[in-house]
Amino acid sequence: MRKLKLLFYCALTAAVLTPAVVFAAQTVTEGERLGKSCAGCHATNGYAPGEYIARIGGQNTDYMTKAMKDYAAGSRKGSVEMSIVAKGYSEDQLAAISAYYGSKKWMNSTNKTDKKLVAKGKKIAAENGCFDCHGAKGEGMDAFPRIGGQNKGYMEEAMKRYKEGLIESEEMAVVKDMSEEQLTALSEFFSSLR
Amino acid sequence: MTISRRNLIKYTTAAAAGAAVLGTSTLASAAQKQTAKVMPKKGKRIVVLGGGWGGCTAAKYAKMEDPSIEVILVEKDPKFISCPISNLVIGGQKKMSDITFTRDNLAKNYGIKIVYTEAVALDAVSKKLTTVDGTIEYDKLIISPGISYAYDTIEGLDSPAAIAKFPAAFKAGPETVALRNMLVAMKPGGVVVMSVPPTPYRCPPGPYERASLIANYLKKHKPGSKIIICDANDDVTSKGPLFKKAWADYYQGILEYVPDSQVTKVDMSTGVITTEKGEIKSAVANIIPTMKAGQSAFDLGLMNKPEDTFVRADAFTFESYNFKDVYVIGDATHNGAVGGVPKSGYVANSMGKVCASAVVRTLNGLEPVEPSLANTCYSMVNDDEAIFVSAVYKYDYNIKKIVSASGGVSPKREKLFAKHEEDWALGIWNDMLG
Ligand SMILES: Cc1cc2nc3c(=O)[nH]c(=O)nc-3n(C[C@H](O)[C@H](O)[C@H](O)COP(=O)(O)OP(=O)(O)OC[C@H]3O[C@@H](n4cnc5c(N)ncnc54)[C@H](O)[C@@H]3O)c2cc1C
Numbered sequence: 001m002r003k004l005k006l007l008f009y010c011a012l013t014a015a016v017l018t019p020a021v022v023f024a025a026q027t028v029t030e031g032e033r034l035g036k037s038c039a040g041c042h043a044t045n046g047y048a049p050g051e052y053i054a055r056i057g058g059q060n061t062d063y064m065t066k067a068m069k070d071y072a073a074g075s076r077k078g079s080v081e082m083s084i085v086a087k088g089y090s091e092d093q094l095a096a097i098s099a100y101y102g103s104k105k106w107m108n109s110t111n112k113t114d115k116k117l118v119a120k121g122k123k124i125a126a127e128n129g130c131f132d133c134h135g136a137k138g139e140g141m142d143a144f145p146r147i148g149g150q151n152k153g154y155m156e157e158a159m160k161r162y163k164e165g166l167i168e169s170e171e172m173a174v175v176k177d178m179s180e181e182q183l184t185a186l187s188e189f190f191s192s193l194r
Numbered sequence: 195m196t197i198s199r200r201n202l203i204k205y206t207t208a209a210a211a212g213a214a215v216l217g218t219s220t221l222a223s224a225a226q227k228q229t230a231k232v233m234p235k236k237g238k239r240i241v242v243l244g245g246g247w248g249g250c251t252a253a254k255y256a257k258m259e260d261p262s263i264e265v266i267l268v269e270k271d272p273k274f275i276s277c278p279i280s281n282l283v284i285g286g287q288k289k290m291s292d293i294t295f296t297r298d299n300l301a302k303n304y305g306i307k308i309v310y311t312e313a314v315a316l317d318a319v320s321k322k323l324t325t326v327d328g329t330i331e332y333d334k335l336i337i338s339p340g341i342s343y344a345y346d347t348i349e350g351l352d353s354p355a356a357i358a359k360f361p362a363a364f365k366a367g368p369e370t371v372a373l374r375n376m377l378v379a380m381k382p383g384g385v386v387v388m389s390v391p392p393t394p395y396r397c398p399p400g401p402y403e404r405a406s407l408i409a410n411y412l413k414k415h416k417p418g419s420k421i422i423i424c425d426a427n428d429d430v431t432s433k434g435p436l437f438k439k440a441w442a443d444y445y446q447g448i449l450e451y452v453p454d455s456q457v458t459k460v461d462m463s464t465g466v467i468t469t470e471k472g473e474i475k476s477a478v479a480n481i482i483p484t485m486k487a488g489q490s491a492f493d494l495g496l497m498n499k500p501e502d503t504f505v506r507a508d509a510f511t512f513e514s515y516n517f518k519d520v521y522v523i524g525d526a527t528h529n530g531a532v533g534g535v536p537k538s539g540y541v542a543n544s545m546g547k548v549c550a551s552a553v554v555r556t557l558n559g560l561e562p563v564e565p566s567l568a569n570t571c572y573s574m575v576n577d578d579e580a581i582f583v584s585a586v587y588k589y590d591y592n593i594k595k596i597v598s599a600s601g602g603v604s605p606k607r608e609k610l611f612a613k614h615e616e617d618w619a620l621g622i623w624n625d626m627l628g
Pocket residue numbers: 243244245246247248249268269270271276277278279280281311312313314338339340341363364365366396397400488490523524525526537538539540541542570571572
């Protein structure tokens with residue numbers, strides 16, 4: 001039995017170690033040092049698998065930096081967890097953390113979406129100029145957040161906050177007169193967008 | 195000795211997946227096996243003992259930081275059963291299958307070798323960890339053994355039968371199922387007793403969340419029943435005003451809270467529970483004893499002072515006071531040494547990352563970087579509302595400990611926080627196991 005295990009391990013070592021790349025990060029950026037603990041809620045690399053916690057890996061850095069500073073200042077009142085968390089870092093640190101997540105590749109949401117709602121949302125989006133600011137695939141740019149492939153529950157909550165004035169944004173005034181049903185359809189659509 | 199065809203197939207598959215599974219053989223004497231060197235070391239090697247919240251995170255993040263270092267994870271239980279969300283199994287909202295996972299992705303996605311066996315001894319001089327299946331050499335050893343119960347602090351909790359009658363259910367698994375089944379089987383009108391141990395214990399809000407969910411269950415399914423919380427502490431230890439508000443709003447006459455009433459004795463034949471304040475006849479009793487570090491922390495010689503029940507480790511790297519190159523993380527750490535962080539899964543996850551980085555960097559001849567940690571504990575108070583406590587932690591160079599950088603609790607209970615609790619669990623399970 002003992003010998004057998006030994007054999008097994010030799011085989012295993014060979015199988016696992018051959019392709020190993022020699023790699024050792026000399027420097028750990030401030031963003032990585034501080035940002036790793038966010039993954040306890042946002043998952044590894046910020047690819048949150050749920051519906052209501054946002055994906056942040058690959059989000060646009062400028063937008064994310066602004067959002068983090070707003071959270072720390074308490075000006076995004078509906079975001080209770082984020083307001084507490086962001087206060088734990090300096091402005092420079094928030095910018096570093098945002099750059100760390102912003103540098104990651106975006107991975108689309110795995111949320112299930114409803115075909116009918118997606119079609120409805122697509123129509124509303126086209127009629128209301130969402131693509132003008134957020135891009136044809138919802139990819140955004142700079143201070144315009146990526147919303148294509150974002151988790152749907154989070155987007156719906158965020159849009160309700162723009163609607164209710166809990167987050168102030170002139171650009172997002174377009175949602176002020178929309179119904180909750182319309183916001184649900186828009187979230188389903190943008191979440192499904194690839 | 196020849197390799198049977200069946201074994202060969204099994205081993206080939208395991209090797210291909212990068213997963214090492216030691217058969218739990220009953221052959222050969224334990225002593226003989228313990229001396230056998232089962233995994234010859236070639237290059238740099240990190241061994242992680244304990245595949246729970248701290249250990250899985252540390253193993254994964256070590257591999258993410260430097261894939262060229264060999265990482266071996268030693269764990270006795272082939273299943274990963276999550277304590278967080280297990281209160282929802284007790285409350286009836288979730289099933290065991292919702293909180294039960296494998297660690298297969300750690301092998302598949304990161305090339306971590308997982309050995310399912312039990313560690314029994316440590317030779318920190320020649321750097322060898324002994325398991326019941328053989329000895330494993332290491333350059334760095336990270337230990338996240340979790341907690342054990344100090345059964346001897348309660349009279350009458352002295353036999354397997356007594357322990358089975360009063361399950362603590364603070365290690366998710368059979369104890370969780372047992373407690374759930376007892377609640378379901380209880381006749382309406384019965385009294386449920388829950389004891390809260392003195393701090394520090396695993397998951398400060400855990401008992402109160404559970405009491406809320408049991409009250410919620412009794413309210414719906416067991417008319418006339420109630421739950422009495424016998425707290426060894428002088429007040430609710432976490433999110434007190436929020437829990438008390440929920441109890442007043444939802445569970446008047448169903449949930450009774452009694453502070454300063456540590457359980458001192460249990461009687462398994464009558465179900466009578468004795469506390470500092472008197473006796474209660476229980477139909478079901480969830481007795482949560484005083485907690486201490488996982489038994490292996492004692493067996494492996496990690497206790498620094500005779501009176502210690504948790505492990506002292508450096509707050510910058512989590513290297514243990516007792517042994518060089520042996521690190522301790524998670525619930526087993528001593529708050530007097532590492533600082534005032536709660537014993538939570540989130541903190542164990544954060545510690546795992548900090549420690550993995552420190553270990554990888556020192557192995558590569560680099561300075562470890564300053565720790566940064568976070569915590570959040572959500573608690574459900576009924577089927578669809580939750581509350582939470584959140585904090586960010588940093589290293590304080592003056593006192594050489596981890597201190598809070600920000601923190602707070604939810605201003606009130608909300609349905610949205612219940613969604614966040616569910617997503618938090620999905621996120622952190624992914625961060626440990628995905
Ligand atoms: C009911 C309940 C609810 C909770 N809710 C939350 C929550 O909402 N949020 C939160 O952050 N935390 C929560 N927690 C706390 C969380 O579960 C713990 O803090 C966390 O598990 C600690 O991680 P750990 O690595 O220290 O220990 P564990 O996760 O217990 O891991 C220890 C592992 O080591 C293994 N092991 C021990 N000794 C040996 C040995 N000799 N050989 C091999 N393997 C060994 C064990 O089998 C185990 O897998 C909750 C806990 C409970 C009980």
